[in-house]
Amino acid sequence: MFVKRLGLMAAGLAAVLSLLQACSQPIVSQAPPSGVQRLYILNCGEGVAGDISRWSPGVNVGKSMPFAGSCYLIKHAQGWMLWDTGVSDAVAAMPEGLRPSDPRAITWRLPKTLAAQIDELGLKPSDIKYVALSHSHVDHIGNVGMFPNAMLLVQKAEYESPTGSPLRSRPSDTVTTLEGDRDVFGDGSVVIISSPGHTVGHQSLLVKLPRTGAVLLSGDAAHFKDNWDNGRVPSINFNAQQTVASMQRLANILAKEKAQLWINHDKAQRDGQKLSPSFYE
Incomplete structure (x- = not known):
């Protein structure tokens, strides 16, 4: 009986020692998923x-030109992010489009609503984790209200500016105001770059795709390639010196990252790109 008790005590002691040894092992936390998987235009x-010439003072006077307006939907392992929201979906129902008060400016039309394009991908607005805006002009924030649960990422100066007033109707807990650059997912794959000049809080976006490589979404830092190539500053911009400095900064990033420059309003460029539901990866 005594021997049997000793055996039970030894077995119990071994179990305790095993448990203590397990508890002494370092706890390795699993890193959050990271990395861009796809980008839809x-x-x-x-x-x-x-x-x-509204955008290139003294050049191309009286010349008309087609413009494009793109939004970019990014699938990241940590969630979906939408860059810009375009003109309002209501424009799709306007037979003559959205006509500006200034005849030199852009008359916008919308062949397919943003809501329909998101639905085509099997997504709902509630699936979007982040909405980031290059700036607060109407052709970039037209559908921001479609995403009330997404976290809005915008420069503080832009948010507080007169054109940012529509953004201030959102609940404060759905807005993150930035003061400079921001690594959105914390892995360097999607980085907001402060690039003021066109507006007080204009920003651009660097996206690193696994196969395509790095692309720089320049917003309205330049409106078309000819302006970019010649460093032209639109007379309508908020600050000419800031515009030039931001264009130089973006050029430096393009060189360092060996990135492609995607200019939001350059229709000639977009005509050569794959549009959703096709994608870049």
């Missing part, structure tokens, strides 16, 4: 500018 507007 959505058609968020097509238009015609009445006089493109």
Whole structure:
């Protein structure tokens, strides 16, 4: 009986020692998923500018030119992010499009709503984790109200500006105001870049795709390639010096990252790109 008790005590002691040894092992936390998987280009507007010298003072006076408006939907392992929301989906029902008060500016049309393009991918607006805006002009924030549960990422200066007033109707807990660059997912694959000048809080976006490589979504830092190539500053911009400095900063990033420059309003460029439901990866 005594021997049997000793055996039971030894077995119990071994179990305790095993448990203590297990508890002493370091706890390795699983890292959150990271990495961009896909990028979709959505058609968020097509238009015609009445006089493109509005964007290139003294050049192309009286010349009309087609414009594009793109939104970019990014599938990241940590969630979906939408860059810009385009002209309002209501424009799709306007027979003559959204006509500007300035005849030199852009008359916008919308062949397919943003809502329909998101639905086509099997998504709902509630699936979007982040909405980030290059700036607060109407052709970039037209559908921001479609995503009330997404976290809005916008520069503080832009959010507080007069054109940012529509954004201030959102609940404060759905807005993150930035003061400079922001690594959105914390892995360097999607980085917001402060690039003021066109507006007080304009920002651009660097996206690193696994196969395509790095692409820089320049927003309205330049409206078309000819302006970018010649460093032209639209007279309508908030600050000319900031615009030039931001264009130089973006050029440096393009060189460092060996990135492609995707200009939001350059229709000639977009005509050569794959639109959703096709994608880049």
